[in-house]
Amino acid sequence: MSNPSKAKGTAFESLVVAYLREHHNPATHRNVQMGRLDIGDIDGYYLHALEAKAEKSITLSDYIAQANREAINAGQPFGCAVVKRRMKGAADAYVVRDLATDVRLLNRLREMEFALRGVAPAAWTLIDRQHREAA
Incomplete structure (x- = not known):
């Protein structure tokens, strides 16, 4: 090149x-x-x-x-x-x-986590634990 x-x-x-x-x-x-x-x-x-x-x-x-x-x-x-x-x-x-994009992303994440926690709390707990341990 x-x-x-x-x-x-x-x-x-x-x-x-x-x-x-x-x-x-x-x-x-x-x-x-x-x-x-x-x-x-x-x-x-x-x-x-x-x-x-x-x-x-x-x-x-x-x-x-x-x-x-x-x-x-x-x-x-x-x-x-x-x-x-x-x-x-x-x-x-x-x-x-930009902050506006980040807020939209975090709002989506929060809403999806809330929905998952409501319908599959065991799955939410497992996923949450995995990501906290990876940090």
Whole structure:
């Protein structure tokens, strides 16, 4: 690849895909770029259009605006940017979204947990315990 910045971005996207395949969703993959109707860099991050960024100069507002536009294009309820930290791997990257998106996500999580707890309390307890132990 003749463009070093593009090569750096592609390499970071590949690292994020590998991490998500191992720890989140084995079907995670990089998306083909679609111009103004782009659907995010990576598919398979549950409920999200994911924009991966590995740039020297970080512009969070641009990343979030792009991720939110691409979430609409992808038909996903949430957009986020995964921003590379210097000298760190994918697991140490930052996941960034605006507060309004985060509140919508947490409200959905709370409502789904409340519903599950009501119909399957034993399953809710098991899932809750697993996630608390993983922290």
